[in-house]
Amino acid sequence: MKKIAIFAKVHDPRCVGIAEELIEWLVAKGLSPMVESHLAKHVGSAYSAERQDIQEEADLVVVLGGDGTLISVARLVGDRQVPILGVNLGSLGFLTEITLAEMYPALERCLKGDYEVSGRMMLRVSLHREGEEIEGHQVLNDVVINKGALARIIDLETEVDGRYLSTFKADGLIISTPTGSTGYSLSANGPIVHPQLDCLLMTPICPHTLTNRPIVVAGDALISITLQSVNEDVFLTLDGQVGFELKHGDQICIQRAEHQTRLVQSRSKDYFEVLRTKLKWGER
Template sequence: MGRRKETKVETVGLVVRPGSEQVARRARRLAAWLERRGLRVLAHRDWAGSAGGRPVVGRSAMMREADLVIVLGGDGSLLGVARLSGTPPVPVVGIHHGEFGFLTESDRGGLFNTVAKILEGPLRIQYRTMLAVRVRRRGRVAVRSQALNDAVVTRGTFSRMLTLEAAVNDHRLGTYMGDGLVIATPTGSTAYSLSAGGPIVEPSMSAILLTPISPHTLSSRPLVLSDRSRVSIEIAPDCDDAVLTLDGQEWFTLERGDVVEVARSRNRAAIATAADGSFFEVLQSKLHWGARGERKG
């Protein structure tokens, strides 16, 4: 259930999944429709060539200037925008067309009708925990970013097993040997963590998940930690083929002795929705959770 937030929407940012002329046409129609309602539209530079003279900005500028950002695309497109959330967060809504989307709204009822439901009355907002991620290398911070779904330490190009030393709040947790580790938010519990055997966690919970990927020992099981925890993952001295990915989109090569530090970010993502549906309804409709199988005979 999302919270209702009194936000006067005057400027709408519009982000379009690149590479699709069909989506670009839908974006132009939506921009004109929004302008007829008296709203100012900012176009993301990915579709600057067909923005029709509208102001063109990058994602960071859009997150500063817009009152609401509409993303036409799937979950990946929404993650790329929401990961830039600051304080206070700008509401972001993703709308997908004819494809699977766990975080995004479907436009089956019509694109304009879907957006109209979002804009009518106070915005329905779901606030989501984000992760602050740093990589320390030889005493200095080499990487600083954040993620909405997950931070994943995994193998690069070679098939050798990784050895990772994990600690929580400066207390040694143990040695993980396998294909890597997923550090996920409750939002990310239905993404990579789930495919690696992690639990599904309700997005409103205050938690951080630690899920091993193909662990070498059966005793390496997923953990659910408090979101006040600070997780540290050190790359073993004999591992020279590890990478860090954030939301499956940002990619960093890790070196021997690097320490990946993950904690709850001071920023939250604000996901706007078209309806007050429950998380369990989303599980049932999109993951077929608890679906009754057909009986034979």
């Protein structure tokens, strides 16, 4: 590994300060930092790199911040399956599980090739309008279709592998990866699914029919959702970060992406420990 990309929450002074120290550490090691351009402006670094260059050239990505920052980076480098080392600088994250104290030892191991990664499923999402694909994206956590604040319940005709499942009458529908099961899906009473399972989750948001419950389908399933509602404000949101307004008749197709996100694992904690700590299980 020679080219090490760095992303951080630029509005967090602590993240910026740690990024400055990390850049110096990498240079002293004879490595080539690739500092994301917005971060480079905040740290005054000469090693600024555009996102496109990072996407094409980085050997390792270090993310300083929280899960939201890491999720955006995963969408950027997922196609190349570049290892991502997520360093948590706030409350414990589900994805950024490396602590600041662990960062440099973990980096040393990565440089020596002595590290383990957790492969996380990503989703390929395409938006079709009048028979034409107008948007195509990859996501790590979830795809959400939901109504605007003043809109009525929406109708979402849903098929799995070409077979009709149901027309959900609800405030919306969440399709998530196992990684995303601890996100918005969980708040909508979806199940927690271990990230190594090969499956997709479908969780209705406040369904009009109380018997519409979350459903888990095979990881290689093709989910197709057609918006049947007319004259309602409905939106498609990807990982809670990218959004599009939908129109009557729009079709959203969701399936497992070809590549995975590869997260460098902590050696001091496992997934179940993260769950216990984050969700405060066992506390009174």
